[in-house]
Amino acid sequence: MTHHRFGSAGERVLQQRHGTTERAAEFYDRQVHPYLTPTMRAFIDRMTMVFLSTADSGGACDASFRAGPPGFVQVLSDRTLAYPEYRGNGVMASAGNMTENPHLGMLFLDFTRDHIGLHVNGTAALCSDADLRHHHPELRVDPAPGRRPELWIHVTVDEAYIHCSKHIPHLEPAARPREQESVRPRDQQYFTDARVPRQPLPVDYTPATPVRQAEVARQHR
Structure with a gap:
């Protein structure tokens, strides 16, 4: 059995506490791989979206989302993949x-056909477009038509495993209804009440904990 290389110490403590150690061991042995299987690679190549999880050095977490044409996340080998980062709001x-x-967590979900998901956890590195193309000349030239990547995220796979289909909803692909966007607030104002100006923090204000500091920083950046 090889499952000891997967999972965290915290997982194993909770598995023992809740009596799921054997069930978890079976999952590790049957479902978790330190590489992308051919089926996983084909799955990623047709995905149009991925959910990301990251954390800074202090453990403050961030969840995000990326989308593009099928295959915008490009599988480079059974242990590496990459996706482009484009010009956005500048926060990065x-x-x-x-x-x-x-450390990076990625979750691919198929909402339209097979209703299954794929977790890919790995180690990320930031690469320029020129550097990544130098090492991978087979990289697609225009993963999103009309847009050029500002940089690429190169991911070395640590583990890849299934996300079960039980609660994945079925969604039908459809064109975006542009008339709805014309009547809703613009993106920059959607979650902001422009009538209530944001109050600056007092100069001598110090949050009580590092966690609170991270929350305040995110709210005022």
Whole structure:
């Protein structure tokens, strides 16, 4: 049995406490791989979205989302993949976390056909477009038509495993209804009440804990 290389110490403590050690061991042995199987690679190649989880060096977490044409996350080998980062709001929360803590969690979900998911956990590195193309000339030239990546996230796979289908909803692909976007607030204002100006923090204000500091920093950046 090889499951001891997978999972955290915290997982194993809770498995013992709740009597799921044998069930978890079977899952590790049957479902968790330190590489991408051919079926996993084909699955990623047709995905149009992925959910990301990152954390900074202090453990403050961030969840994000990326989307693009099928195969915008490009499988480079059975142990490596990469996805492009484009010009956005300039915050670079996910990439910034990776410079402090390279551990990255990715969740691919198929909402339309097989209703199954794939977890890929790995170690991330930031690469320029030129550098990644130098080492991988087979990289797609235009993963998102009309857009050029500002950088790439190169991921070395640590583990890959299934996300069960039980609660994955069925969604039908459809064009975005542009008329709804014309009547809703613009993105920059959607979650902000423009009538209530944001109050600056007092100069001498110090949050009580590092966690609170991270929350305040995120709210005022």
